[in-house]
Amino acid sequence: MLLDKVIAVSEAAAKASQTSVRHRITSARWNQLPARAFAELLHANMKEIGPPQFTDEAHGLAMELQESLGLPQRGMHDKIGELTPPNPVFMGGGSTDVADISWNVPTVSMGAALAPIGTSVRRA
Numbered sequence: 001m002l003l004d005k006v007i008a009v010s011e012a013a014a015k016a017s018q019t020s021v022r023h024r025i026t027s028a029r030w031n032q033l034p035a036r037a038f039a040e041l042l043h044a045n046m047k048e049i050g051p052p053q054f055t056d057e058a059h060g061l062a063m064e065l066q067e068s069l070g071l072p073q074r075g076m077h078d079k080i081g082e083l084t085p086p087n088p089v090f091m092g093g094g095s096t097d098v099a100d101i102s103w104n105v106p107t108v109s110m111g112a113a114l115a116p117i118g119t120s121v122r123r124a
Contacts, residue, residue: 032099034086035106042108043083051078052113062116069119077113 007023014021054062059075066073101107 030099030103032086032107032109033102035102035108038106038108039083042110043080046080046110051080052076054078054113065116066118071116071118074117076116081111 003025010021010023054076062075063073066075098107098109
C-alpha cells in the first residue's frame with residue numbers, strides 16, 4: 001500500500017535526522033454522492049436548450065475520422081442522452097476532488113459532445 005511506504009519513508013527520515021514524525025489521515029477518497037433532483041433539473045434544462053448544432057463540415061470531418069479508425073460513420077452527437085442512474089461501482093476515470101465535495105455540497109456532473117461518436121478524447 002502506498003500509504004505504508006510513505007509512512008515508512010517519513011519514519012526513516014525522522015530517525016536519520018534525529019527528530020520524530022506523527023501522521024494522521026485527514027481526508028479520504030469517496031465515491032460521488034449523487035444528487036438526483038439536481039441531475040433531473042440539469043437534464044431538463046439540457047433538453048430544453050437542445051443538442052449542439054454541428055455544421056455539415058464538422059459531421060463530414062467526424063465521419064472521415066471514424067472511417068480511419070474502423071468505426072461506424074455516425075458523425076457528431078446530435079441528441080441529448082437519456083438520464084441514467086449512476087453506476088453503483090466505480091468504473092475508473094480521472095481523479096478530482098468532486099466526489100469528496102459532493103458529500104458536502106449537492107453536485108452534478110454532465111458530459112458534452114466534443115468528439116465524434118465512438119472516439120475518445122485523451123489529453124497528452
